Amino acid sequence: EVQLVQSGAEVKKPGESLKISCKGSGYSFSSYWIGWVRQMPGKGLELMGIIYPGDSDTRYSPSFQGQVTISGDKSISTAYLQWSSLKASDTAMYYCVRPGGGYFQHWGQGTLVTVSS
Amino acid sequence: QSALTQPASVSGSPGQSITISCTGTSSDVGGYNYVSWYQQHPGKVPKLIINDVTNRPSGVSTRFSGSKSGNTASLTISGLQAEDEADYYCSSYTSTSTYVFGPGTKVTVL
Numbered sequence: 001e002v003q004l005v006q007s008g009a010e011v012k013k014p015g016e017s018l019k020i021s022c023k024g025s026g027y028s029f030s031s032y033w034i035g036w037v038r039q040m041p042g043k044g045l046e047l048m049g050i051i052y053p054g055d056s057d058t059r060y061s062p063s064f065q066g067q068v069t070i071s072g073d074k075s076i077s078t079a080y081l082q083w084s085s086l087k088a089s090d091t092a093m094y095y096c097v098r099p100g101g102g103y104f105q106h107w108g109q110g111t112l113v114t115v116s117s
Numbered sequence: 118q119s120a121l122t123q124p125a126s127v128s129g130s131p132g133q134s135i136t137i138s139c140t141g142t143s144s145d146v147g148g149y150n151y152v153s154w155y156q157q158h159p160g161k162v163p164k165l166i167i168n169d170v171t172n173r174p175s176g177v178s179t180r181f182s183g184s185k186s187g188n189t190a191s192l193t194i195s196g197l198q199a200e201d202e203a204d205y206y207c208s209s210y211t212s213t214s215t216y217v218f219g220p221g222t223k224v225t226v227l
Binding site: 035100101102 | 149150151152153155157162163165168169174204206208209210213214215216217218219220221
């Protein structure tokens with residue numbers, strides 16, 4: 001069974017850094033793209049970017065290029081989403097997703113990030 | 118701002134059929150048979166209900182169906198039920214080898 005298990009909720013102050021994780025199991029982690037989806041409070045789904053853990057090929061959606069860093073460690077089947085300096089507007093639920101062809105069949109449980117002074 | 122467009126809201130009475138549209142361009146919806154639809158209830162993880170334009174994953178109600186014509190994809194919910202009240206998002210593969218979501222449609226069962 002494919003599972004994506006994300007790290008727990010975070011509460012941070014503006015300007016702080018953060019790295020959240022998503023551990024995949026039940027499949028060959030290196031062989032499938034994995035991505036991150038943002039959902040701001042009361043808003044829609046936005047794909048931030050995707051990474052292919054096998055060779056670390058990473059593609060960012062234009063709105064997120066330069067704002068976050070997506071990385072992966074295939075040795076521990078884990079993908080990461082990282083901020084160097086959080087803003088209040090980064091407050092959101094973040095989901096990791098595994099594309100299967102042209103769709104997202106598998107979703108993590110979500111990580112709530114709250115940025116507040 | 119999404120590259121795909123959806124109506125903000127659609128409503129219907131129990132038992133009726135409703136259709137949600139998802140309009141893109143030839144670089145996404147029109148160029149690939151990789152349109153998918155997701156249902157999200159409040160506070161829940163989105164759930165895949167249609168993939169590859171028309172395919173219904175195992176366990177998804179047969180009341181959900183998908184189609185596509187040109188640059189517009191559609192999700193139809195037949196025999197509307199109270200449990201169908203949720204947000205619905207379309208998504209498409211794109212010519213930049215990534216994916217894009219629509220802004221979402223809130224379905225209300227009257």
